[in-house]
Amino acid sequence: MLSNPARVKIIWLQGITCNGNTHSFLNDPALGNFLESAEFIHHPLLPCKNTLKELVKKLPKSDILIFEGAYSASFERAGMAMETLLPALASKTSHIISLGSCASFGGIFKEGNPEQISGIVFDKEEEKGPLRAMREKVITLSGCPAHPKWLSFVIDMIVSGKRIALDEYRRPKELYGYLVHNGCLRNEYFEWKVDSHHFGTKEGCLYYAQGCQGPFTHGSCNKILWNEVSSKTRSGTPCVGCTEPTFPKSNLFSTKTYMSIPSEMPLGIPKRSYLALAGAAKSFHIKRLEERLIDDNA
C-alpha cells in the first residue's frame, strides 16, 4: 500500500519512442477517474507539475515511474543522458512500469542500433538492461503499444496494495496469461483447420497462411478489446506478436510452413501430436465452416 493512496505520484518518462503508448493511454475512457487518484509529476503531453527541464534539475521522488520507449545510454532528455537520468529517477521510486515493447525488450527501435539499444531490464530475452539490479521493482507491460487498460490495471493494483502475479518477463499473469488466440472469433476455424483463404473476410483462421501469431503470443487483446470494440484478429489482421521479446519478426503476413504445416506450433503443443490432430480435424468437411457466414453481405 502506498503512503498516500489518494494521490499517487507518477513520473512518465520517454526514451526512444514514437509516443504510441502515450496516445494509447489517452484512449482510456476511465482517464478522468484515474486522474482523481493520480498526479503526474511529469507527463509528456498532459498538464503536470514539472516540465522536462525541471524534472531533470530536481530528479524528484515518485511512487511510480513509467518508462516508455527503448533505452540507450547516450539518448538525452532535456540535455541529460539516459544513463544518468533513468537510474536517478528509478532509485527514487517504489514501482517502475516498463510500458510497451520498446521499454520492455528493445522493440522496433532496437532494430536500428541493436548494440546500443535495449529494454530497461531485458534486452530481447536476456536480462541485461540498465535496471536489471532493480528488477524486483519493475513490472513489464509489453505490447506495441501496450493496451491502456493494462496500464490502468497495474496502477490500480499498486495503489490498492495488491500483489500482482508475474511471469518470467515480469508481465502480470492476469493480462499475459492468455494468448491472443484466446477469445479470437476465428477459433472454431482454427480447431477444424479451416484456412482463411484470403484477407478481408470474417471467415477462416489466419494461422495457416496469413502469419497469425495469436497461438503463441501472450496478451489479452481478444479479451480486453482495443478501443473497447475490436482487435487485430477481429478486423482480419494477423496478430504480429508485438508483446513478445521476439517482436518484430520478419515476413509478418505469411506463415512459414514445413510440408504445409505451420513451422511454429501453438504454445505447448508438440509437433507430433499436432500433426495427428490436424489430420483428424482436416478429415471432417464441415459445410458450415466452408461457407460464408452471411450470404448477402449487404
Place this chain on the structure above:
Amino acid sequence: MITHELIERIEGEAVLDFKTDKSGVVQDANIRFSHFRGMEAILEGRNALDALVITPRVCGICGHSHLIATVKMIENVYRNAGVSIRISDKANAIRQITLSCELIQNHIKWLYLVMLHESAKMLGEEPGVALKALYVSSQVNQLCALFSGQWPHSSYALPGGVTCDPTHIEVMQALKILSDVECFIRDEVLGCDVDAFAQAMEHNRVLSLTGDFGTVLRNFERLGVLEQGKSHSRFLVLGDTQEIIVHSQHSGAIAENVSEDSSQTFAEGGNTYAKNALYNGEFFETGPLARALVQERTGISALHRLYGDSALTRITARVDEMVSLCAEVRELLMSLDLSQPSFITPPSIESISGEGIGIVEAPRGSLIHRATIEKGKIVSYTIITPTQWNLGNGTSMIPGIAQKAMIGAASTAKASLLFRTFDVCSVCTTH
C-alpha cells in the same frame, strides 16, 4: 542576445535557438531536433509487407497515415511493374474513413492540449486537464478501430484492400459515434452549428464565437499574436497522388519536384537531425491551411484574404478541417456498399520488383513514402514527413516556414507559441 528554448508538450521535443534584439524582438530562430531513430534503415532488406507493421511506429499520433502511405506506395510499385492491382470502392472508402478519423482526433488533441493549454498558461490562467476533449478523441479512435481493429498502430490495410469485413452493425456504431463527435464540435469547440461557423468565417466574426475555439483565438488576441505568424504564403498539397497542386501557381505540381536538403543536419556539420523538404528548391507550407486553400474552401479563403497566413487563419483552418472531415466521413459511411469485396488478392509480392511512391494527406500535411523493391524485398526506403516541410530550418536570408513565422515576434515566448500553431511533431520530423 541568443537564447535556447526547449519546446515540450509536442510530439517529442525540439529546441529553438533565438536571436533577439535589445527589446526582446525575435530577429532569427533556429529549429533543432536532436532525436533520431533510423526508421528507413530498419526497413531495408525486409519483406515489403513488413513495412505495413513498421512504418506506423514512426509516429504514435499519425501512425495510421504512415500505414496508408506505405500501402499506397506498395500498390504503386505493383502498377509500375506492370502488374494490375485492384482495390474496391469499398476498401478505398474504408481507408479514407479511418484516415480522416486520425486527422480529426489529432486536431482535437492539438486544439485542447496544445493551443488552449499553452495560450491560457501564457496569460497566467491555470488550465485544467481537457478531459472532455480526450474523451471525444478516444471516441473518434473507436470509430476508426471498428474498421482497423485498433488505434494506434493497426496494420489493417494491405495491397489489394483492407483486412476487415464490416457489417451494418459496425456502420451503425460508427454513425452513432460520429453524431456524438459532431455534437461535441458544435457545442464545445464552435459554440454554434456549422452553418453559423461558415458564416462567421466569411463575415469575419470568428473571434466572437463562444466555444473553446473562440477562446483560443481571444487568448491569441490578448497576447497580441493573433495576426502574427505570417510566413511565405506558399502552399502545397501533394496528397491524392493524381491531383497535385501548388496553390500559389495553381499548376499541377509533381512529386519529382520534391527534394530533400540535408545541409543543416549533423551529418553535414549542422546541429539537427531533420532534413528539409523543398518543392522546386523552395520552402512550402503543407497541412490544413494548405488543404483548405487548395480546395478553395470559402471560409478559409476569406480569412486568408484578410489576415494572410497568420495564426488566426492557420488555427481556424485546422478547426474548419475537423468540421469538413466529419461531413466527409458521414458521406462515406452512408454510401458504403458492403457487398463489394474488402480485399482483392494481388499476385505475390515476391514476384514484384520496381519503384513506387505513396502520398497521403496526414494531419500535419503531405506525407511521402518512396521505395525500391526487388523481388518483394525492400532495397531502399525514403520517408518525407509533413513536418519536414513546415519545420525545416533555412538560413536568415531564406528562412523555413515556421522560422519565418516566428521572426518579428515580440518575445521568444510568443514566438514559441506561434511555432506550436504548426502542430509540431519531432518524432515524425526526424524518423
